[in-house]
Amino acid sequence: MGAASALGCAGVTLGAAAPAAAAPGSAVKGGGTGAAGYAPDPLFDALDAKIEQGMKAYAIPGAAVGVLWNGQEYVKGYGVTNVDHPVPVDGDTVFRVGSTTKTFTGTTVMRLVERGEVELDAPVRRYLPDFTVADPYASAQVTVRQLLGHSAGWLGDDYQDFGPGNDALARFVTSMARLPQLNPPGLVFAYNNAALCVAGRIIEVVTGKTYEAAVRELVIDPLGLDHTRFSSDQIVGFGVAAPHDVVDGKAVLDPSFWSQPRSLAPTGGLISSARDQLAWARFHLGDGTAPDGTRLLSRASLQRMRSDPGPGGTLVVELDGMGVTWMLRPTAQGPRIVQHGGTWPGQMSGFLMVPSRGFALTLLTNSEGGTQLRDELFTDDWALRRFAGVTNLPATAQVLTGQAPAPYEGRYTAQRINDEGAVEDVVVDLTRHDGQLRGTRTFHGPSSPSDTAPEEEEDAAAAQTSGLGAAFYRPDFTLDLDDDGRPVGTRSDFVRGPDGKVLWWRNHGRLYRHRTE
Template identity: 70%
Template sequence: MTRSGPGPAATAVSRRSVLGGAVGGAALLALPSCSPTPSPAPEATAKDSAFGELDAKIEAGMQSYGIPGVAVGVLAGGQEYIKGYGVTNVDHPVPVDADTVFRIGSTTKTFTGTAMMRLVDDGTAELDAPVRRYLPDFAVADPAVGAEVTVRQLLNHTAGWLGDDLQDFGRGDDALARYVASMTRLPQLTPPGSVFAYNNAGLVVAGRIIEVVTGSTYEAAVQNLLLDPLELSRTRFFSDQIIGLNIAASHTVVDGKPVVDTGFWEFPRSCNPTGSLISSVRDQVRYARFHLGDGTAPDGLRLLSRQAVEAMRSDPGAGGTLQVELTGMGVTWMLRPSAENETIVQHGGTWSGQRSGFFLVPGRDFAMTALTNSEGGAQLLTDLFADDWALRRFAGIGNLPATPQVLGAGELAPYEGRYATQQVVETGSLESVVIDFVARDGRLHGTMSDGADPSTNPDENGGAQLGLAFYKADYGLDLGPDGTPVGTRSDFVRGDDGKIAWFRSHGRLYRRQ
């Protein structure tokens, strides 16, 4: 999987950035920003000052990271702040506003989870039921797993099989069914329920269950269960549904400047439950209000019980890291600890030239979402969603402490070596990536490359550089190109024998060789 942005995130495991859950160069041309909607109150309150600081942080990030357009929404202190910055497209510039649509990537997974919870709430589905209750023929490579894996394990990313299966099964209504039928090739990495590993394939299975239970396509079910009752009029699955709207084009960054990338339009329907939604920041703020609320829609219609809303962010599965440190996953929500013991409820999304972030702190009645139309958005999202600034400024909380340590060679030796993973790409072929770690200067330094010839020295073949500065046993801060921590986190997973078995980066497991 192509990854860009800070941390161990800069090499090709496939040809595009896709379906990650998260959260440089020369200055850009001057980009106009739209007026906030609504404007903050004229009196100089603490929150007004914070919104001004947010504007400055975003505008500086746009200049530094090559981002033409950003839309941000904040709910804090009883105020709503929604604003667009910059332009949709550097070739045909139109101002970004509250209704500009972006791909929200893997935040789509939380819509899949919320739709499933509507079915759980009305008694037509059950989280702890085996998948085969709804899909009797379901199978992966390990027959025992096919029989025992549960719906909850699909949604909290502990199903345990290889999760990055991005095959494209066409545009037909049978795309999800065909995808799920193909999953017998996916090897089992860990026992179900035991280890967190980000799993796109598991969410496709959940989407297929929604189809079977509702008797409709996945997209129609989510439209009926969520999008229409929540009045999300600019949130849709297909590009032909957004004709006439203000669309944020995708951009790559070349020599520090954004360049239009047509990748916005390409998305395999078979992966829709994992990341295909297109939405506006106004709609995302409305969605945030729903998840901070008691389960009712804007018109008062009850969509979920309060207990179901809270259940989505409770009972986390196995923890680990996915750019931030996680207590675990609830029902499709990343549950993140804070130093103040408030739970941060988070997701984010990645697609070609589209990077977004979304988090809530229910205990502080705070939510924030940001949508960007550039690969450079990854760095801005780290600044806003992985680092402490926004949490401290708006919600009064921060990350668990993480002071980078300088370790001795003997302390680093257990982590040195080669780690590898695979991914099924759109064509159905397997692509591999390997990481080689060595200890140097008290930290762990690595090179990421494809696995075409594991006998070669990746340092001699232009592999992407990465590294870790440990802050506690098995957990490290990712290092940037200059060798300093960048704010995101990765970790190592031990086997039953207590030895290092996996390296986990961006939620993916790399097996120790």
């Protein structure tokens, strides 16, 4: 079902506005009780300027931000929901938040853990007796914690659409029987959307409710997140930020970007606002109680979610590892960053907290260009240095000499499964270039073979190729390079096998196998 059809059935018009608690473009500041006419603060003024500059530079029609800092709250909207039917964005405008949804899945599981209905270190088969992936050992041994910490080990980019029915998630999990195992459970971090869908299915089985109903009952409604929902028919009357592509440097409305399979709800289906996302941060930085005083989680469970990281690596930034659905990110000064964010076509968002500094930041955007602004605010040190006094681990691009880059050269391959269930291949070729690595990434459609020489490929139209580059800043860790060979701040790394040889390239959290034959 196309996005336009889905929205039409729901009666939602992208960009339609509803009355909000704060006027469009207004800010709320000062312990959550703020009002219009607040005294400007140079840091918030600088943040406004940074966002507005990025919106102009990267063709972002609309954005919303939420900040918790020094006991103050700041919520503000910028620009418009829709370039064709412009309505101002405010703090209650809803966007797709993408993978920040995973933290709602994890928090719901933790509520079940506290009830004694789920154990994090129990095998998945305790709750889903028929659970199966291609590897028998992984099927039997993988644990709930490994699902939530992205170390389940099987192919994670599975985007199959099983329709709008209440059985969509169950059917998705059954279909995972063909997913190949890349590493044993618990050994290697690799971003795994499919694993979070399994966690969502556990929620369904344990509660006897659909995933969406369970999350709403256990988390969303008790926290009063009135602008946080899973389906388009539940946001009728809200201001909705429409998704936009960027074409020739300009934002172009593309309603088809909005639609998302229900089977992927636990990994990225949430729709929310900056105000609600800031309330989410307050809850996770708080004592586990809802605004009305009801206890949802203990402090210990909140701390448990952001402690004891599994295997580390990179996911755009360098990670200590994953907690319970939270990315746990080191800093040069010591305090840990707790982070997530999401990517869906035309809807780029960021979310981070520095618990020891009482700082949280969320950004929602309605354009493919939002990636660049998110990277500037969340990946680099712009916001962290100013508001929390912390920075990334140092990384200075180096030029390797002699044969030092040789072990990293070669072809790397990965796979993903599209919404129709077809397997697509992704091929990366890396070669030495002036002491760094340069190469290409090619996405092959289902009918385009990836293991043949380029001149033998039969379906060139199905392949899409882009350039890439990497510069080492310490052994096995690299900074990504732009088209001009300059570091852009995002990080990748190489993973070695038991024999000490380079086995994988991990880029954006995905593993590409090094083909040496």
